[in-house]
Amino acid sequence: MDDSHNKTALNDKTATQRQLERLEGTSRHIATTVIDFIFPPLCLNCQTELDAPNHLCSPCWQDITFLVEPLCHVKGTPLPYDINPFNNDQLTISADALANPPIYDQARSIAHYDGTMRALIHKFKYQDRHELTSLFATWLMHFGRTQLSRADLLIPVPLYKWRFWQRRFNQSAEIAKRLSTLSGIPYDVEPLIRTKKTRAQVGLSFKERQNNVRNAFYIPPSKVKAIENKTVILIDDVITTGATVNAAATKLKDSGVSSVIVLSLATVIKELIETF
Ligand SMILES: [Zn+2]
Helix, strand or coil: CCCCHHHHHHHHHHHHHHHHHHHHHHHHHHHHHHHHHHHCEECCCCCCCCCCCCCCCHHHHHHCCCCCEEECCCCCCCCCCCCCCCCCCCCCCHHHHHHHHCCCCCCEEECCEEEEEEHHHHHHHHCCCCCCCHHHHHHHHHHHHHHCCCCEEEECCCCHHHHHHHCCEEEEEEEHHHHHHHHHCCCCCCEEEEEECCCCCCCCCCCHHHHHHCCCCCCCHHHHHHHHEEEEEEEEEEEEECCHHHHHHHHHHHCCCCEEEEEEEEEEECCHHCCC
């Protein structure tokens, strides 16, 4: 077989492939149109009909308070104004982070824990709305991009076993898994084990929360090598006072982790005047 014949065969194959791809694209388009007709895409929060799937309607979207700069460099909480607008080298740290420095090195969240965000997290946690995993992981990729760029490992904050079975899935692990796929950073659910059944944190004072989560985590000795000298990202759903992630960060650092960064879906934000 000569060279020109080979080239023609190659071109024919490519043309056939192109035709198949076009057909595949057309049938996929028809299938999507039919599915959209039978099951129109709905707002992930309020179920209003939308043009595209896996989105929020405009009012629900506007009801989310995303956490954007100026933020406290350490806790990621919003600041009322940028105190260093002309000095980008100087890190802006809130009065709260200076007075109560956390054990973890840095925290970032997608949004305030209120409005639509609160409703979405509720649906995700208690109504098993797994389709939200993708949306949350994509948002974390954006809001935690600087932190993810220097991370070695993603670790979800574990639930106590009993609670795990009650809820059937650990939402933080679901998100860590998806975030790992998107970012290429490995994730591991094994280094951190929840040893204590803690009370729900809602309604407890700061001191009560600290006692509640004291010794709540355990790191198996066999896992220490895998986390030593690593920059670890802890994935959690909601940060209230930070007592849980601080307890987890304490254990991780005691076992040789060099840096602990927390990425969460939402943070309970007190009044700005208290933050700064
Ligand atoms: Zn909506």
